[in-house]
Amino acid sequence: MSKANYIDDFHIWEGEFEYHLPVRVRFSETDMFGHLNNTVPFVYFEEARTEYLKSIGFMDQWVNPESKTIPVVADLQCDFLQQIFFGENLKVYVKAASVGNSSVDLHYMGKKEDGSVGFVGRGTLVQVSKTIGKGVPWTEEMRNLLLQHIIVK
Template identity: 70%
Template sequence: MAKAAYINDFHKWEQEFEFYLPVKVRFSETDMFGNLNNTVPFIYFEESRVEFLKSIGFMQSWTRPESKTIPVVADLQCDFLKQIYFDEQLKIYVKAESVGISSAYIHYMGKREDGSIGFVGRGAIVQISKKTGKGFPWTEQQKNLLINNEKIGI
């Protein structure tokens, strides 16, 4: 299996994922050869990231009108390891790999039904102030929620 530069111990990294979103590859997401189009994993990453952030209570807070902050995606990368085809069932795993002052590195893994990994990815999200557009520090509670995948009591 090819190795992505941001993964040191692939087996350990793979075992650390808990949250996933099931997806089925639609015909419209494939190219003329029946392969998953190379832009589609980014859509899967977005959908799984949003659901992950909902599961720990972040999206509910950010979408409130009184919220002073919003998340933005600062960068996003995908590494393809195996071909994925129309009608395959995938699990798109997502986790916070590390958390900075106002940013977090989010990692992704697209796993097939047979357990093989089709693609992996990473990206940075930044919590910014709606007013200034600049980074807004995470609270200690937010940092813990990102790393421990616990739900906020809302």
């Protein structure tokens, strides 16, 4: 397996995930050879990220029309480790890897039913002001929510 530069020890990194979202590869997500299209994991990342953030108590605040902040994806990458095909069942994992002043580095992993890993990824999510578009620091409560979900082994 090729090594992504954001993963030091793959087995430790893999064991730190708690949250996952089940996904079944649809026909429309594949190319003419039946392979998962290279843009689709980013859609899976979005869905897993949104559900993960809901599960730890974040999305309610951001989707509230009164909220002064929103989450913005600042960067996103995906590293493909093996082919994935139409009809396969995947578990798309997401975890907070590190927390900054107004950002969080999220890591992703797409696992097949046999336990093998098809793709991995990472991206930075930044909380920004709706009006000026600049980063807004996490509240102490938000920071604690993120930090309590970082697993250190």
